[in-house]
Amino acid sequence: MSLKKFVLGALGAAVLAAPFTAPAPAFAEDTLYLPKLVYRTGPFAPGGIPTANGAADYWAMINERDGGVNGARVIHEECEFGYNTDRGVECYERTKGNNGGALIYQPYSTGVTYALADRTRTDKIPLLTMGYGRADAGIGTAFPYVFPLMTNYWGQATGILKYIGQQEGGMDNVKGKTVALVYLDIAYGKESIPIMETLSEKFGFNLKKYPVVFPGIEQKATWLQIRRAKPDYIVMWGWGAMNAAAIKEAAKIRFPAENFIGNWWAGAEQDTIPAGDAAVGYKSATFSAAGTEFPVIQDIMKHVYDKGNGAGKENVGQVLYNRSVLTQVFIHAGILAAQEKFGVKAITSEQLRWGMENLKMDAAMAEKMGVAGMGPEISPTCSDHVGGGSFRIQQWDGKKWNIVSDELTPMDDLVLPAMKKSAESYLKEKGLDAVSCS
């Protein structure tokens, strides 16, 4: 290498380093900046793409139909992190100060949620982890900026067990049965274990735990063990490519699909369609109904897709797409609440925290937002960041998901004490004081 080349190379490197230090673009007045951490690549892309599309389409629709939220245009920006926690944190740091400051984050990743829980507390930005993330974060006094709205993982586990009880004709009949818990062996999957152990002690069923190595594509050995154990029910805590593989493996060991129940991250078209016929009869929990008949989805088709925009037509109306839309509706409701209370259009992230704590998603509000019947009613408060909520069991018939159960609510007598205990130990380890809600 000659000196000339070397110097040129060094100069080139210096020029290339410039973007790292480029300033953020100036922000216009009355905008709402909603960055979104997405993973359209990587092992979890099957679930990441519809969730990303749902959010992008919803805000495109709001900007198109209403000109923003009360006239404040929404700036929706994606940052790809490939379900890689380090890159997720990098995305958060990259975007949080742009366009006058990020209002809220929704990473759709338990790892990133854990990593951001502390950072968002210092930065005073809410973190919406609807139906995932730290189960103990529902205690608003310990986690003032984390919103695991709706039933959390622990609540979900108790609800699924209630459903198994219904299938058996009463909780007493669960005694002596064997329930296999198949989970992805990372923080997300393990979140379900403590409550399942508590349940197994309380209701007297045998709990067998089967970890699946991240990212969950290779599961042969696990299912050989499951076949030997002959469980009566299988409960699955899976995500991404793991789910379809598990459904296929379950069919191979001839496990009856109707006794195989996934959690709500293991029950979407992306999981069942690749599994083909093996998936017929497979069940999963869900807190968001699939389908395109809801007014909000109709509006998205009318205002976004009919004008040739839109992020991905094939996802519209799918379980994960609708769930993502529902998540945005909750954010929308939180923004509206905050705008009303503080009397400004371009609210700050701290004001949105108040908004999220005071949103009331009842029947009237759901009707107004065009999501009637899509999800449960919730009303979080300062101390309760879960806000109630319920879910249902859906079953795949080979073409679409059908709701097959009544509303299931968590066994709060088991879930709440566990959440409080965990939140207290978090505060103690971090040396933090609980936030006052009065």
Next chain:
Amino acid sequence: MFYREAGQFKSSYKEDQAVFPILQDRIGIGIILLIAFVGIPLFGGEYFISAIMTPFLILALAAIGLNILTGYAGQISLGTGGFMAVGAFAAYKFATFTITVGGFEGTMPLVLTILLSGLVAALVGIMFGIPSLRIKGFYLAVATLAAQFFLEWLFVKVGWFTNYSPSGVITAPPLVVLGYEFNTAAEKYIFTLVFVAVLALAAKNLVRSHIGRGWMAIRDMDIAAEIIGFKPLQTKLSAFAVSSFFCGVAGALWAFVHLGTVEPEAFGINRSFAILFMVIIGGMGSILGSFIGAGFIMLLPIFLNNVPPMVGWDIGVDMVAHLEFMVFGVLIIFFLIVEPHGLARLWTIGKEKLRTWPFPY
């Protein structure tokens, strides 16, 4: 012209054996340290400091650790992630351990916690280094791979390490040293930088010492090294110990300073591979190479990801991510073809060229 040693005479052994014997190098290092300690915290944006520089420094420290083992002592290791995990979880256990003596109740000082966690990692490193006496090369790589999988499994499986946290995630305590809390991005960066600067200097000196020469002798030909008096067992195990100490400290910093909370998955096999690539691309047997390699493997993908939006190229984020993978892969191949000895070697060549410039011969 500017980089010429003519006229710089050494009149004592001390001067001759200095870490940076050439005046220009001393000035250069001084400028770099000044920028790192003063310039970046003062003028760097929060994103640059907390999401770019801090993780870069920590990974560079881990790369130095692996470089001592693989680059200097010639023992290939794929267990770096595991040793980092040992550091992180040991630091967590030390930090959450409360000492009660009479009416006094307190936890261990933070700096001591991190150094002790490095020592624990060193002990674990020695344990997994024992087979290195009998097996070499790729076979040893497989043995250290076992360390990686075993350690990761251990922290997932045994609840004691995480204080029985439901999801196996540990949460770092606040960074308090002598009553001062390191809170902002810049403070955390300085905290990391002090550790990295001191340990990098220590590593630089270590590899120039008797111990380091032993490592290199073992690397170049172990039988010859034994004949001239280096004991292979002690030499190899000391390399494992020192290497694991560095990795352990890096792991503790990763958990405590960078992420704040960490799950064992963060120290998975991919982390080990990434750090090995840093060493290979940066330069085997070079402390500078560890920094350059960490920069290449960690910063370049983030940079490539930032480019299209910066130049106003409006394509989907998934397309950007795929472009990032492609360009990054091509660059790795390019640099390994142009300079198989690593990027640090480019700097050495550059230095030599500068000495003869503008009259090359």
